Amino acid sequence: xxxxxxxxxxxxxxxxxxxxxxxxxxxxxxxxxxxxxxxxxxxxxxxxxxxxxxxxxxxxxxxxxxxxxxxxxxxxxxxxxxxxxxxxxxxxxxxxxxxxxxxxxxxxxxxxxxxxxxxxxxxxxxxxxxxxxxxxxxxxxxxxxxxxxxxxxxxxxxxxxxxxxxxxxxxxxxxxxxxxxxxxxxxxxxxxxxxxxxxxxxxxxxxxxxxxxxxxxxxxxxxxxxxxxxxxxxxxxxxxxxxxxxxxxxxxxxxxxxxxxxxxxxxxxxxxxxxxxxxxxxxxxxxxxxxxxxxxxxxxxxxxxxxxxxxxxxxxxxxxxxxxxxxxxxxxxxxxxxxxxxxxxxxxxxxxxxxxxxxxxxxxxxxxxxxxxxxxxxxxxxxxxxxxxxxxxxxxxxxxxxxxxxxxxxxxxxxxxxxxxxxxxxx
Ligand SMILES: Cc1ncc(COP(=O)(O)O)c(C=O)c1O
Numbered sequence: 271x272x273x274x275x276x277x278x279x280x281x282x283x284x285x286x287x288x289x290x291x292x293x294x295x296x297x298x299x300x301x302x303x304x305x306x307x308x309x310x311x312x313x314x315x316x317x318x319x320x321x322x323x324x325x326x327x328x329x330x331x332x333x334x335x336x337x338x339x340x341x342x343x344x345x346x347x348x349x350x351x352x353x354x355x356x357x358x359x360x361x362x363x364x365x366x367x368x369x370x371x372x373x374x375x376x377x378x379x380x381x382x383x384x385x386x387x388x389x390x391x392x393x394x395x396x397x398x399x400x401x402x403x404x405x406x407x408x409x410x411x412x413x414x415x416x417x418x419x420x421x422x423x424x425x426x427x428x429x430x431x432x433x434x435x436x437x438x439x440x441x442x443x444x445x446x447x448x449x450x451x452x453x454x455x456x457x458x459x460x461x462x463x464x465x466x467x468x469x470x471x472x473x474x475x476x477x478x479x480x481x482x483x484x485x486x487x488x489x490x491x492x493x494x495x496x497x498x499x500x501x502x503x504x505x506x507x508x509x510x511x512x513x514x515x516x517x518x519x520x521x522x523x524x525x526x527x528x529x530x531x532x533x534x535x536x537x538x539x540x541x542x543x544x545x546x547x548x549x550x551x552x553x554x555x556x557x558x559x560x561x562x563x564x565x566x567x568x569x570x571x572x573x574x575x576x577x578x579x580x581x582x583x584x585x586x587x588x589x590x591x592x593x594x595x596x597x598x599x600x601x602x603x604x605x606x607x608x609x610x611x612x613x614x615x616x617x618x619x620x621x622x623x624x625x626x627x628x629x630x631x632x633x634x635x636x637x638x639x640x641x642x643x644x645x646x647x648x649x650x651x652x653x654x655x656x657x658x659x660x661x662x663x664x665x666x667x668x669x670x671x672x673x674x675x676x677x678x679x680x681x682x683x684x685x686x687x688x689x690x691x692x693x694x695x696x697x
Contacts, residue, residue, distance in 0.1 A: 271320075271322055271657070271658055272322075273304065273306060273318065273320050273322065274320065275307070275318075275319035275320045276304055276306045276307045276318055276319045276320060277304045279307040279319055280304045280305060280307070291305065295664070295665065295666055295669070296665070298665045300646065300650070300665065300666040300667065301649070301650045301653045301654065301665045301666065301667075302650060302654075303654065305665065306318040306319070306322075306657075306662070307319040309321075310338075310339075311334075311337075311338025311339055312337075312338050312339050313337045313338060313339075313676035314337050314338075314674055314677040314678065315338070315681075316338065316662060322660070323660060324657070324660050324661060324662035325660060325661050325662065325677070325681045325685055325688075326338070326662045327661070327662065327663050327664075327671035327672060327673070327685075328663060328664040328669075328671070328672070329672040329674050330542065331537070331664060331669075331672075332512050332516065332537040332538065332672050333537040333538055333540060333541070333542050334672075334674055335515070335516065335538050335583065335596075335623075335674055335675065336541075336583055336586055336674060336675050336676060337674040337675065337676025337677070338676070340541075340583070340586075340676070342582045342583075342585070342586060343541045343542065343579050343582040343583055345582070346541075346578040346579060346581065347541075347543075347575055347579050349578070350363065350574050350577075350578040353574075354574070355573075355574070355575050356570060356573055356574065356575075357574070358569060360572070361572070361574045363572075363574045363577035363578055363581065364383060364572040364574075366577070367383070367577045367580045367581050367584070368381050370581060370585065371539075371547075371549075371584065372549075374519055374520070374588060375519065375520045375524070375549075376520070377520060377523040377529055377530065377549075378533055378549030378550055378551075379549075379550070379551050379552045379555070380549060380550065380555035380556075381547050381548070381549035381555075382547060382548055382549070382555070382558060382566065383545060383546070383547050383571050383572040383577070384545075384546040384547060384548070384566075384568055384571055385544045385545065385546060385570050385571060385576075386416070386536060386544055386545075386546045387416050387509075387511035387535075387536025387537065387546045388415075388416030388417050388418055388536075388546070389416075389546050390534040390535060390536055390546035390547055390548045391415045391416045391418050391421065391474070391509055391511070391534050391548075392416070393548055393566045394474075394507055394532045394548040395407060395418065395420065395421075395471075395472065395507070396565075396566065397532060397548065397550070397555075397557055397558060397564050397566075398471045398472035398505045398507060398531075398532060399471045399472075400557050400562070400563065400564035401471075401505065401554050401557050401564075402471040402472070402503065402504065402505060404468070404469055404470060404471035404504075405447050405469065406447050406448070406449060406466055406469045406471060407421075407447060407448050407449070407470070407471060407472055407473075407474060408448075408449045408450075408451065408462055408470050408472070408473045408474070408504075409421060409423070409448060409449070409450055409451075409473075409474050410450070410451060410452065410453045410475055410476075410479070411424065411450050411451065411452050411453065411638050411639075412452075412453050412479055412481075412483075412485050412637065412638030413453070413474070413475055413476045413481065413482070413509070414476070414481035414482065415476070415509050415511075416511070417437070419440050419444050420440075420445075420447055420448045421448070421474075422435055422437040422440050423440075423445050423448040423450055424450065449462050449466065449470070452637055452638070452639065453475075453479060453485055453487060453491075453636060453637050453638065454485075454487055454488070454491055454636040454637050455637070456491070456494055459473075459494070459495065459498060460498070463498060463502050463504075467502070468502070468503075470502065470504045471504065472499075472504060472505040472506070472507045472531070473495055473498075473499055473504060473505075473506055473507065474507040474509055475487075475492075475495065475506075475507070475508065475509065476509050476510075476511075476512065476513070477492055477508045477509075477510065477513055477522035477523070477526065477528075477530075478512065478513040478522050478525075478624065480512045480513070480624055480626075480670045481512070481668070481669075482638050483619075483626050483628060483635060483638075483641050483668055483670075484619045484620070484624060484625070484626035484628075484670050485635060485636055485637060485638065486619065486621055486634070486636065487636060488636075489526050489528075492526055492528050493526075493528060496528050496529070496530075499531070505532055505554070506530045506531050506532075507530060507531065507532045507534070508521075508522060508523055508528075508530035508532075508533045508534070509534045510522055510523070510533050510534060510535055511534055511536035511546070512536075512537060512624070512670075513525075513624075514533070514534075514535040514536070514537070514538065515535070515537075515538040515539060515584060516537075516538055516622060516623060516624065516672075517593075517621065517622045517624075518593050518622070519584075519587055519588060519593070521533070525622070531550060531551070531554060532548060532549070532550040533549050533550070534546065534547070534548045535547040535548070538583065538584075538587070539580050539584070540576050540579060540580050540583075541576075541578075541579030541580045541582055541583030541584075542579060542583070543573070543575060543576035543579045543580070544570075544573075544576060545576045545577070545579075545580055592675065593622065593623075595675065596623040596673050596674075596675060597622050597623055599623070599673050599677055599679070599682060600620055600622070600623045600624075600673045601620075602679065602682055603673070603682045603685060604618045604620055604625060606682065606683070606685075606686035606689075607686055607689045609686075610686060610687075610689055610690035610693060611689070611693060612693075613693075613697060615629065615648065615693065615697075616628055616629045616630070616648070616652075617630055617632075619634075619635065623672060623673035624670050624671070624672060625670060625673075626669075626670045626671070627649065627652070627663075627667070627671070629642070629646075629648045629649060629667075630642065641668070645667070646668075648667075648696065649666075649667030650667070651695070651696050652692055652693070652696055653667075655691070655693075655695045655696060656688055656689070656692045658692070659687075659688035659689075660684070661685050661688045661689075661692075
């Protein structure tokens with residue numbers, strides 16, 4: 271397999287962009303080698319600049335639940351675009367997407383569209399602070415919430431400590447408003463609430479943590495968070511940028527049947543275009559400007575082209591058996607891979623149509639600390655062996671894979687045999 275065109279493009283890109291990319295993980299640093307430059311995608315397949323073809327399980331990191339270049343999405347976008355691409359004034363399409371979501375999701379009553387998951391989280395945190403008139407945020411180590419200043423904090427050494435910034439450029443005073451605790455640890459959460467009584471505006475969690483491996487939490491832990499937040503008049507914020515519209519139309523809130531106070535969305539909601547959103551009860555959302563005094567705005571918020579892509583994509587998700595079908599395919603793939611994984615070199619953890627390859631002997635991994643960083647060397651080898659066999663995953667062993675409705679059983683059989691061949695190399 272040759273990837274010389276990608277390599278050349280990457281060399282050129284390094285002159286223009288820091289590290290040659292516009293988002294760090296794309297640079298392939300954790301798997302080594304040059305990133306592939308993608309030329310086109312159709313359904314479950316992508317083609318790189320050297321015309322190599324891959325079955326894609328990255329799916330643009332989750333948004334493409336219908337696969338690439340879905341005809342309904344393309345038609346909707348094309349039709350909208352011809353009437354202009356942005357007005358900075360309200361359009362009916364915003365109402366239509368909001369209605370589609372709100373009439374099928376009992377967990378939020380009002381919504382605000384923004385342009386990315388990061389922006390959704392940033393705004394939701396401001397909303398939580400404005401509503402509660404408190405400053406501190408409790409987050410979990412191993413959950414990623416976008417590159418929001420106060421979320422770029424890694425845990426300190428104790429159970430309940432202020433952490434350190436995980437990025438330069440974040441003032442210590444911001445970090446001091448973020449409490450970081452381990453996932454799946456009630457005691458740490460209880461200690462935090464005892465120590466910072468009446469100070470915590472919100473607890474933010476990825477209800478299905480999927481940015482640092484797939485750290486599936488027990489439902490009882492999420493229920494415990496609900497209860498402790500209610501007792502302390504703290505808002506519970508589910509960051510559903512990945513799980514929203516993925517685990518089912520109502521995301522993790524619906525899957526676990528837990529009512530958070532605020533939910534953030536991104537990825538799938540925009541049908542492959544830059545859309546994020548946050549939603550809550552009418553009371554909480556009434557704090558947002560111009561109704562309330564929590565300011566949040568955006569030139570391209572509710573962009574008509576992006577709204578029409580979202581409407582087209584979410585309308586497909588609402589069809590009967592859409593989610594059970596995705597899950598059936600995911601189970602098929604996982605069972606097939608495990609059959610050829612004779613030496614049990616890794617485990618596959620999954621929920622719905624999200625899966626994660628973990629080189630571990632543990633039966634479950636619920637906590638970032640339980641991931642052995644050394645195991646990533648195996649992933650690296652597997653990764654390149656799979657590329658050679660025409661299977662594209664997100665380029666990091668900490669990233670999860672996504673199934674789309676465009677994946678066929680033929681794709682899955684090919685993927686299973688690609689794993690079989692790749693594993694031979696790994697052994
Ligand atoms: C749970 C979660 N929150 C927030 C974000 C940030 O979203 P975006 O990359 O659209 O800014 C991500 C991105 O991966 C995410 O997975």
